Amino acid sequence: MRTARAVDGVLFDKDGTLFDFSATWDVWADGLLRDLSQGDAARLYALAAAAGYDLENRRFHRHSRVIAGTNREAAECLAPVLEGWTLEEIEARLMVSSAKAPLRPAVPLPPLLDALAALDLRLGVMTNDTEYGARAHLRSAGVEHRFHFIAGFDSGYGAKPAPGPLLAFARSQTLDPSRVVMVGDSRHDLIAGRAAGMACIGVLTGPARAEDLADLADAVLPDIGHLPDWIAGVTG
Incomplete structure (x- = not known):
């Protein structure tokens, strides 16, 4: 039987949270x-403009629709x-390509997740990426299990x-x-967390700045490596 505590489960966003956004997705x-432009410079710049991507600086613009959107929206x-x-062909191309992205974990993931598991916390991931992509990335990082x-x-x-997907995690693990705690790097993550009645933690390993997240977050942390200390603080 679970002991009484302030936190029984942690649900992570993936991109910009478990994995550093710029080091992974800008690249x-x-x-x-x-690749999609096939050597056509005009098409390359048109694609970059459509995606909200800065070719000169090799990074997404902060307000790109692609950052927090679904694979379909991208x-x-x-x-x-x-x-x-x-549209289906583009979706499939993005799904297969993104599953091979050059992942850069925001912090060493195995020791962090093991530390949280040692607290008897249920752990989940909910991403606006495909489930195929999520599992491929987590498997590549050695943490899917x-x-x-x-x-x-x-x-x-x-x-x-x-x-809905946040509440599905709670139901699947029989959690209130x-x-x-919903942990994410975007307003999408924290808006969902608030609507689900969860505590919300923002992290700064994505494009958003602290001031972009502060009004929705119980705390804004530099990265998920600070999460165990935050949990210890709220559980006493």
Whole structure:
């Protein structure tokens, strides 16, 4: 039987939270856009503009729709430039390509997750990426088996900022949502957490700045490595 505590579960976003956003996705996007452009400079710049990507500095603009959007939403951004491609073909290309992205964990993940598991916490991941991509990334990082729940926008629970997928995690682990912490790097993550009645932690390993997250977060941390200390503080 679980002992009484303020936190019984932690649900993580993936990109910008478990994995450093810029070191992973800015690098991936540059290669993807150049590949899709097939050497056509005009198409390359049109694709970058559609994705909200700065080619000169090789990074996403902070307010790019792609950053917190679903795989489908990213495909919809690129579709007007990719004449002759169906939306489904673009989605499939993004899914397969992103599963091979050059991952950079925000912190060493195995020791952090083991420390949280030692506190008898249930651990989950909910991302607006595909479940295929999420599992591929977590497997590559050697931590897939450390999570009790893994979902993408296509797993049947919906996508953030709706609370449905967060509540699905709580139901699957028989947890009171008020005793779950949602950890993410975007307003989408924290809006979903608030709507689900969860505590919300923002982290600064994505494009958002502290002031972008502060009004929705119980705390804004430099990265997820600070999470055990925060949990210790709220549980006494």
